[in-house]
Amino acid sequence: MGEFGVVRRQFGHRARLALSPAEIRVMDDQAHAARTLWNCLHSWWQMMPKGKRTLAGADAAIRQARKDLDYLAVLPAQAAQAVLKTYHRAWVNCWEGRAQEPTYKGRFRAPMSVDIPQGRDLNIVRVHRRWGMVNIPKVGRVRFRWTKDLPVGKRANQENRITGARLVKDALGWHIAFRVQTIERAPGPHQGPEVGIDAGVSIPLALSNGDHQDHGRATWTPGGTSDRDKWLNADEKARLLRLEHKAARLKQHRKKGERTSNRLRAVYDQIRALRAKAKRRAEDWQHKTTTYLAQTYGVIVVERLNILGMTKAPAPRPDPDNAGAFLHNGAAAKAGLNRAIAQEAWGRTVTMLTYKTDRCGGRLVKVPAPYTSQRCSACGFTVPGSRASQELFVCKNPDCGWTANADWNAARNILHLYRIGHVVVEVPAAGRRGRRAGKTVKPTAAM
Structure with a gap:
């Protein structure tokens, strides 16, 4: 063997x-x-x-x-x-x-x-x-x-x-x-190249070598709007909207403490079926994409993200001009961004990459996340205001001025952190416990 x-x-x-x-x-x-x-x-x-x-x-x-x-x-x-x-x-x-x-x-x-x-x-x-x-x-x-x-x-x-x-x-x-x-x-060491991956909302998975993985379904725009049902087609979205309106009308007739009627429960079941169909399509894209990445690259570098902290709603600030009132503080735009982050399911993507790189003989490495999206990957400087928008990075260093997609710039920084040794977690190719990877055993004569 x-x-x-x-x-x-x-x-x-x-x-x-x-x-x-x-x-x-x-x-x-x-x-x-x-x-x-x-x-x-x-x-x-x-x-x-x-x-x-x-x-x-x-x-x-x-x-x-x-x-x-x-x-x-x-x-x-x-x-x-x-x-x-x-x-x-x-x-x-x-x-x-x-x-x-x-x-x-x-x-x-x-x-x-x-x-x-x-x-x-x-x-x-x-x-x-x-x-x-x-x-x-x-x-x-x-x-x-x-x-x-x-x-x-x-x-x-x-x-x-x-x-x-x-x-x-x-x-x-x-x-x-x-x-x-x-x-x-047991797989041998993967001989593929190294790649850094940044999980974003404008580009779902931006790779440091430019081989970006995009599902072609816009999730969020800088104006704060979010497509909650991006994995459904136009007819399914229209049907979902009709069902939600129907459920709202039926719910008006339910008294407080009264059990949900069978008619309303049937509408809820149809809504759940459409949501489940959208989730199944999203997981299918994630499985196919992570399989391709695990088979192509020998070392995959990602950020160690605090997704729960990233999706927290901004705390309201008191309005100085109106006693007892609070400012919105960009809550609507932040809510749209939070929905987009949750829909992309970054944690599930990393979980899939973890066991798929193991089965292909590769390695998954996590590096620190701070400042990867604000640092210029060309000159290495972090200058305030370089992150022009959610999609564009423009280096404010007078000697640089490099311009690129913000997610691609972050992916290049992620790979650079791995190459200079800033590694937080490195998943080995074998010996892990759990459902997706077992222990190495000695070959027998029958095999």
Whole structure:
């Protein structure tokens, strides 16, 4: 296998399910049963004394509840055990300071999901190029969209297999998320060039070598306006506007404290479906773009950004001419910029680059963010007023006068910081924990 050995990786793959109305009802009932079981388990846990809060006691309570309540019996036994394991893990995370205490799940707030912990129960078969078949407990054989080669059939073994799955429902319907474990050849060092990347709103990803990545959908203009639905076409935007107006009219007739009507809830579901479609298109562009970058460049340098601090609204200032009043302080323009930053999802882009550069043998490096957009990449001076606008950089140094796109100038500065050693975080090519990268293992004779 060469000097690099092999790497064990664990990752997830999500696929869309093609269900009939009857199958949708069965899966909805299972998801509601799983949520109800969680709530019953939470009540039991709070009611019992601390000395009797054990996994064995909780398991016995779950088994008895499934016998007494037919509604809970629609949930497969292994899925019920998965609810117990997930609930106990939530408490462990709380005790170790990684999360807050688990609480009750609301019917309309909590996401609908059902776990299939055993991969051998799935019996996955590829039907043809576009579709596959999977077995779902108490539902039967169901088609799913085949968009990625999975280790099934003769390709599956102890090291390359599907270890389980989770059924998840969102605004676009039911999906299945497979948990995949594979053994792959460990990649050698990537021989590609170095590149600095600046995440912006005029150019989504500006590269130091000029190979900018743009999705062609304007997000924000210096006047402060923002296109909230830039990933929808004109007809979809018009439909979304009609639905929002309809929801506003229906909401006027709802009294305070009154439950949302079924008609209003149906309108909300249509709005969520359009929002989910826009998010899916944005993630598709991010996946394709980050894959291209990870395969092309050996070292990718980005800023370590405090996105939460960047999207804070400006504090209002008192109006000196009007007692008790406050100045707007550019709040409308800042709100548009904040929406544009949130829509670009810079953090998700960096997360994708992190595990994709690892799989390609490259490196991801983070450098300090201050003054990268205000420093001239040609002369190296930081002169006040050089950032002429959100899109244009004009160096005010009398001996320079360099003019360029502001995001491109920042990308050049980001790469320069890496080359002179100002590195904050460097992600190694192997040895990281987590879902996207596993530990390196020695090659065996069989491989």
